[in-house]
Amino acid sequence: MKQLDEDLQQDFRGEIRYQEPMSAHTSWKLGGLAEYFLIPQNREDLQRALRIIERHQVPWLVVGNGSNLLVADQGIKGVVIQLKNLTRIDLLPEGRVEVEAGVSLAKLVVTCCRAGLGGLEELSGIPGLVGGALLMNAGALDTEIGDLVQQVYLTDGHGEWSLHREQIDFGYRHSGLKGKGVISCASLKLHPCDQGTLAKKQQQALARRKKVQKVKGAHAGSVFKNPPGKKAWELIDKVGFRGRRQGHAQVSPDHCNHIVNLGQAKASEVMALIKEIQAAVAAEYAIRLELEVQLAGWEAGDTDD
Ligand SMILES: Cc1cc2nc3c(=O)[nH]c(=O)nc-3n(C[C@H](O)[C@H](O)[C@H](O)COP(=O)(O)OP(=O)(O)OC[C@H]3O[C@@H](n4cnc5c(N)ncnc54)[C@H](O)[C@@H]3O)c2cc1C
Missing domain, CATH: 3.30.465.10 (Uridine Diphospho-n-acetylenolpyruvylglucosamine Reductase; domain 3)
Structure with missing residues (x-):
């Protein structure tokens, strides 16, 4: 990573942050640290960053406002890119x-x-x-x-x-x-x-x-997509998960397809609820609820998706 760092310092013109807490960049206010967090100045600068990243074969991810993103507690290895300066x-x-x-x-x-x-x-x-x-x-x-x-x-x-x-x-x-x-x-x-x-x-x-949408607290909108002809929230409600908690994560009592961070939740607690819901709905209705939220930083095996 030392060479990556030197190349970024030399050619990249935007902002470079290290060990950036992803909880500051997700509406769930969850997630560990991003090793590198880059904010390019403009599209040319974005391209310069990507050229360097590709040369070093470092994994990368681009985030927007993090309003549909579940970042793992262990954070994101490699580079996260944020495009808040591309505003034309x-x-x-x-x-x-x-x-x-x-x-x-x-x-x-x-x-x-x-x-x-x-x-x-x-x-x-x-x-x-x-x-x-x-x-x-x-x-x-x-x-x-x-x-x-x-x-x-x-x-x-x-x-x-x-x-x-x-x-x-x-x-x-x-x-x-x-x-x-x-x-x-x-x-x-x-x-x-x-x-x-x-x-x-x-x-x-x-x-x-x-x-x-009367949901109170930090969340990321709908967690699951609606299966064809059904409402995800209704299925979740019917299997008894309204208000269900895992640590500081809770299925919203106001909208069952939203999971709320009650303040101190870990991403792993949200994921545990996701898995429990998927298992309960599959057992009762033989329907696999597909995630709408996108995952970042999870290891294969942490998730079923
Ligand atoms: C209160 C609330 C209400 C919501 N209501 C709705 C709704 O009514 N309808 C709806 O559709 N969604 C809704 N959402 C979900 C969310 O707002 C949308 O999906 C939104 O479009 C995600 O944008 P974002 O910038 O936050 O993306 P992020 O959450 O940052 O990223 C989402 C995905 O897009 C990728 N991505 C982001 N930017 C780029 C890029 N420039 N290039 C390539 N990949 C990129 C990320 O890697 C990630 O995989 C809601 C969320 C909340 C919190």
Whole structure:
């Protein structure tokens, strides 16, 4: 790692942090230390970092806002990259929007609605950055971000390239972008719409969210995907897990598909609840609940996914 460090010090222009607590970068407020935590200045700098990382064959992971991420207590070996400096939004002719991956989804929604560009308003209130939203194909009500994508730009140590929507395989909380490189930018196609109407739809989406998602405490939204034709929360409720605890982690009494960190929870306690829920639902209904949250830093065998 000494040589990696020297190369980063020499060529990388952004911020380098060592032994960075991932609990500061996840909505669950959980997870151990990232050996290296890099915040590139811009897309060129991201590419420089990836070139160095690839040369040294060090494992890496990119994080957005950590609002869908369960990081292991033992932390993350290698490099974590955070894109909070990639914040450009360009409103182009004919409803096209180019947005960098570090822009918060909330800011993108508000900017487009104020500009009279419709399509994103139902995503109001989803936490996270654009890169994470694309990777997860974040969605709410009748909209998924993948529906609006024209192209996604990806970066690795060799450069930047793009994929068209048809090449990406967007699905329910899924995209074919996983493992393809770092999402650095996307081009979206929106439609012209009256600003007042968009503002109203945004307010409605936020009000609905406030009513439905009353969960208190640190969490990461839905832990499991809904199986076809079923609601994960209902299955979890029926097997008796509402309010169930493992140490300081608890299945939310307000929404059974959310696991809350009561303050001092360990990631291993959240994982223990996940495994118990999966086993109970499989035993009772022969349904395997698939994780929606993404895992980082776990060893093979720590998890069943
Ligand atoms: C209160 C709450 C409510 C939520 N409501 C919803 C909802 O209604 N609908 C919904 O879909 N989700 C919801 N979520 C989940 C979460 O907000 C979304 O999945 C969000 O899009 C994740 O974005 P993020 O930036 O936080 O990604 P992270 O959690 O940081 O990362 C998620 C995954 O994306 C990868 N990733 C992140 N950025 C990049 C990048 N630039 N390039 C490549 N890979 C990348 C990470 O490695 C990880 O695998 C909710 C979460 C919370 C806490």
